[in-house]
Amino acid sequence: MNSANRGEEEDNFAALRQALRQFAEEREWDKFHSPKNLAIALSVEAAELLEHFQWVSETESAVIPPERREQVRYEMADVLLYLIRLADKLNIDLAAAAAEKIHLNADKYPIDKARGNAKKYTEL
Amino acid sequence: MNSANRGEEEDNFAALRQALRQFAEEREWDKFHSPKNLAIALSVEAAELLEHFQWVSETESAVIPPERREQVRYEMADVLLYLIRLADKLNIDLAAAAAEKIHLNADKYPIDKARGNAKKYTEL
Amino acid sequence: MNSANRGEEEDNFAALRQALRQFAEEREWDKFHSPKNLAIALSVEAAELLEHFQWVSETESAVIPPERREQVRYEMADVLLYLIRLADKLNIDLAAAAAEKIHLNADKYPIDKARGNAKKYTEL
Amino acid sequence: MNSANRGEEEDNFAALRQALRQFAEEREWDKFHSPKNLAIALSVEAAELLEHFQWVSETESAVIPPERREQVRYEMADVLLYLIRLADKLNIDLAAAAAEKIHLNADKYPIDKARGNAKKYTEL
Numbered sequence: 001m002n003s004a005n006r007g008e009e010e011d012n013f014a015a016l017r018q019a020l021r022q023f024a025e026e027r028e029w030d031k032f033h034s035p036k037n038l039a040i041a042l043s044v045e046a047a048e049l050l051e052h053f054q055w056v057s058e059t060e061s062a063v064i065p066p067e068r069r070e071q072v073r074y075e076m077a078d079v080l081l082y083l084i085r086l087a088d089k090l091n092i093d094l095a096a097a098a099a100e101k102i103h104l105n106a107d108k109y110p111i112d113k114a115r116g117n118a119k120k121y122t123e124l
Numbered sequence: 125m126n127s128a129n130r131g132e133e134e135d136n137f138a139a140l141r142q143a144l145r146q147f148a149e150e151r152e153w154d155k156f157h158s159p160k161n162l163a164i165a166l167s168v169e170a171a172e173l174l175e176h177f178q179w180v181s182e183t184e185s186a187v188i189p190p191e192r193r194e195q196v197r198y199e200m201a202d203v204l205l206y207l208i209r210l211a212d213k214l215n216i217d218l219a220a221a222a223a224e225k226i227h228l229n230a231d232k233y234p235i236d237k238a239r240g241n242a243k244k245y246t247e248l
Numbered sequence: 249m250n251s252a253n254r255g256e257e258e259d260n261f262a263a264l265r266q267a268l269r270q271f272a273e274e275r276e277w278d279k280f281h282s283p284k285n286l287a288i289a290l291s292v293e294a295a296e297l298l299e300h301f302q303w304v305s306e307t308e309s310a311v312i313p314p315e316r317r318e319q320v321r322y323e324m325a326d327v328l329l330y331l332i333r334l335a336d337k338l339n340i341d342l343a344a345a346a347a348e349k350i351h352l353n354a355d356k357y358p359i360d361k362a363r364g365n366a367k368k369y370t371e372l
Numbered sequence: 373m374n375s376a377n378r379g380e381e382e383d384n385f386a387a388l389r390q391a392l393r394q395f396a397e398e399r400e401w402d403k404f405h406s407p408k409n410l411a412i413a414l415s416v417e418a419a420e421l422l423e424h425f426q427w428v429s430e431t432e433s434a435v436i437p438p439e440r441r442e443q444v445r446y447e448m449a450d451v452l453l454y455l456i457r458l459a460d461k462l463n464i465d466l467a468a469a470a471a472e473k474i475h476l477n478a479d480k481y482p483i484d485k486a487r488g489n490a491k492k493y494t495e496l
Contacts, residue, residue, distance in 0.1 A: 041426055042170050064159075287418075304408065
């Protein structure tokens, strides 16, 4: 990313964060948006997303039936929106946290040890 | 967002998506990354995030104790990373889905009806 | 079940409910045990249980490695304990609710329509 | 509990376990009931239960509005039924596991240290 540009234009997260702030303000919903409640809502949405995959096989899960695709898409959107809202309330820079976490995971899961197996890093 | 620029530079999601693809390829983890498994992982991470708020009050949840802040930050990163990975596997444009969902929510929750209450749109 | 005996001896739920009440009282934990918090804790424990199955195949999930069996067993116990505690706080008779729900499900999923498929009753 | 009687009459769990076995057999649902899938279903139901408490305060959560009470009751039943079904598939004695876990918790949370605070045992 061109950091010179970053200040000038909104990135994905900033634009969504701003839209969510306005949405909540207009509806006077800030009083409901404690981090605790937002974390609950995030978890509930993640489960609603998971529900779409609960009785299908792993192979079947790769192809969403057309009539469910929009629902799945919106459940994923809901997860993202609550996550961005929670990050806003906690003053957390999501993009930076995610980039850092990838680096951290690279250390926890060295390629030669992690290759082809799904063990947790504590078991490698 | 300046759409003319969008083609030129990576947005947040694209950069993270690419990093996750490479991470999985290098470790031969694609075989584990069925949408079903990714949706499970997402849900598990959301619960790990929620765990940090489970016994605190809503008011207390607004301030994360310094010694927990990094953990909370990384749990949020994990949720985002699995969400981006799942979207990649399902060919879903997260940013577009989220922007659409905000518009949809604006229709479901008109300001004058939703103001100050947390009722579900089906009960408004 | 012999209902004549039910009054005399504790059933499983009653014994556990009583033990949990005493446990919370002795530790002055009632103030933390709002239904909201208990429902969060239940959900967190369910995810900790799910975590054990997240990267294994359905077939593999039928056999828990011996070194994980105790953990899985205790995660299931935690789910049950929070469920019983929540039921106690809400004055809900779990055993009766479960028996009723099975009857309800039998109506929602008639044998001839539900046989061999996992569709939701709304799609049958 | 009178152990002499236990062999003769079904306890709560045994009766529900048996009803669930028959339910699945009649519908040929055993093929869907891998422990992995059952753990997913359990987690999804726990989130559906949690959803009822997501925007209410802790105090409000103590009283379920009458029109929601039946739903909450059945969500709790669903959690229990999937838990019993999973325990059956894994040959786990739920009642024994729960009784053991209470004893374990009593050791992890000694009354004098745990009284009045909600810290995790690792932080006591």
